[in-house]
Amino acid sequence: xxxxxxxxxxxxxxxxxxxxxxxxxxxxxxxxxxxxxxxxxxxxxxxxxxxxxxxxxxxxxxxxxxxxxxxxxxxxxxxxxxxxxxxxxxxxxxxxxxxxxxxxxxxxxxxxxxxxxxxxxxxxxxxxxxxxxxxxxxxxxxxxxxxxxxxxxxxxxxxxxxxxxxxxxxxxxxxxxxxxxxxxxxxxxxxxxxxxxxxxxxxxxxxxxxxxxxxxxxxxxxxxxxxxxxxxxxxxxxxxxxxxxxxxxxxxxxxxxxxxxxxxxxxxxxxxxxxxxxxx
Numbered sequence: 001x002x003x004x005x006x007x008x009x010x011x012x013x014x015x016x017x018x019x020x021x022x023x024x025x026x027x028x029x030x031x032x033x034x035x036x037x038x039x040x041x042x043x044x045x046x047x048x049x050x051x052x053x054x055x056x057x058x059x060x061x062x063x064x065x066x067x068x069x070x071x072x073x074x075x076x077x078x079x080x081x082x083x084x085x086x087x088x089x090x091x092x093x094x095x096x097x098x099x100x101x102x103x104x105x106x107x108x109x110x111x112x113x114x115x116x117x118x119x120x121x122x123x124x125x126x127x128x129x130x131x132x133x134x135x136x137x138x139x140x141x142x143x144x145x146x147x148x149x150x151x152x153x154x155x156x157x158x159x160x161x162x163x164x165x166x167x168x169x170x171x172x173x174x175x176x177x178x179x180x181x182x183x184x185x186x187x188x189x190x191x192x193x194x195x196x197x198x199x200x201x202x203x204x205x206x207x208x209x210x211x212x213x214x215x216x217x218x219x220x221x222x223x224x225x226x227x228x229x230x231x232x233x234x235x236x237x238x239x240x241x242x243x244x245x246x247x248x249x250x251x252x253x254x255x256x257x258x259x260x261x262x263x264x265x266x267x268x269x270x271x272x273x274x275x276x277x278x279x280x
Contacts, residue, residue, distance in 0.1 A: 029100060029103075031275035032100050032275070033278075034102075034103060034106065036102055036137035036139070037102055037106075037137075038099065038102075038103065039101070039102045039137040039138050039139070039140075040095060040096060040097040040098070040101050040102065040137070040138035041096045041101040041102040041104075041105045041135055041136070041137060041138065042094070042095055042096075042135070042136045042137075042138060042203060043093070043094050043095075043096060043105060043108070043133065043134070044091065044092070044133070044134040044135075044136075045061050045062060045065075045091065045092050045093075045131055045133050045134075046058070046090075046091045046132045047084070047091065047131055048111070048129070048130030048131055048132055049129070049130050050128065050129035052084060052085065052086045052088065053118055053120060053127050053129040054129040054130060054131060055084030055085070055086075055088030056084070056088035056119075056120070056129075057112075057114045057129040057130075058084075058088055058090070058092065058131050059084070059087070059089045060088075060114070060263060061112060061131055061133065062089060062092055063263075064262070064263050064264070064267070065094070065096070065105075065108075065265075066094070066265075067265030068265035068266075068267050069096050069101075070265070071265050071266075072104075073098065074096050074097060074098030074101055075096070075097045075098065076094050076097075077094065077095045077097075077189065078092065078094050079093045079094060079095055079187050079188075079189045079199060080092065080093040080186050080187050080188055080189065081093075081188070093187075093203070095138065097138075102135065102136075102137040102138070104267075104271050105135045105271075106135050106137075107270065107271045107274035107275070107278075108133050108135055108267075109133055109134060109135045110236030111131070111132055111133075111235040111236060112131050112132075112133055112235075112237050113129070113130055113235055113238045113239065114128070114129045114130075114131075114241070115127075115128050115239070115240045115241065115242060116129075116240075116241035117241070117242045126243075130235075136206040136207065136210050137206065138206065139202075139209060143205075143209060145205045145209050145212075147178070147201070147204065147205070147208070151178060151179050152176055152177065152179070153176070153177040154174065154175070154177075154197070155175045155176075155177075156171040156172070156173065156174055156193060157171055157173050157175065158172075158173060159172050159173040159188035159191075171193070172188070172190070172191055172192060172193045172196055173186065173187070173188035173193075173196060174186060174187055174193060175200070176197075176200045176201065176204055178204060181208065183207045183208065183211070185200050185204045185207060186200060187199040187200045235250060236249060236250060236251055237270070239259065239262075239263075240259075241259060245257060245259045246259070247259055247262050247270075249270050249273060249274070251274065251277060252270070252274055252276075252277040253273075254270055254273035254274075256269060
């Protein structure tokens with residue numbers, strides 16, 4: 001009888017845990033209020049101040065987002081990758097596809113700061129590194145963005161992957177510069193130059209759309225006399241590994257001491273805190 005009771009208790013506990021996970025997931029989905037929250041997400045990470053340190057930090061962030069996507073059963077595709085000079089990554093763009101991918105990841109847009117003992121410093125000194133994260137929704141064809149061909153400069157170059165090895169020997173990679181705005185997008189994921197150009201144009205449409213949205217937002221804030229900072233232009237989160245271990249989101253005040261868990265992709269506490277905090 002006791003064995004049956006223990007078995008029933010374990011089964012009930014498992015069912016309760018599954019139910020709690022489903023409720024938490026549903027609760028988070030109810031917070032998605034943005035027009036494009038249901039869309040896929042493009043994530044671009046750039047190394048900031050800190051040289052090799054910052055490039056290694058980009059590699060750590062890339063791994064963190066890929067692990068998060070894997071836990072969510074989302075697919076991830078690398079669209080562009082520029083390896084660091086000695087280690088890490090200078091810049092990378094990935095597409096993450098899944099239900100509400102953009103709704104989740106827009107909380108990550110901004111400057112991410114890392115403080116740690118440098119593995120590249122023979123003196124084992126503490127270093128501070130920065131990386132910028134940009135997140136854009138994948139747009140469907142119903143959203144029209146006018147792009148004048150005369151405003152574009154299109155360059156081709158040889159694609160290279162992680163570590164600098166050549167993906168192919170032809171100039172299949174494409175870089176597009178939108179001259180009026182200065183926006184630059186590039187893609188080297190596909191072997192076909194035509195396909196890379198199509199993806200680059202898609203990325204450009206997203207960037208121009210986001211730019212227009214930011215301009216409208218600034219105009220509304222000006223009309224209402226608001227003085228809010230644009231979230232992506234300020235430091236949003238600090239990852240401190242030395243002299244203590246703590247990750248803190250400066251917008252929401254959310255803090256987590258289990259640094260390894262977060263760097264392994266456990267971002268949901270920060271995402272949920274952002275969705276509850278997000279300004280209207």
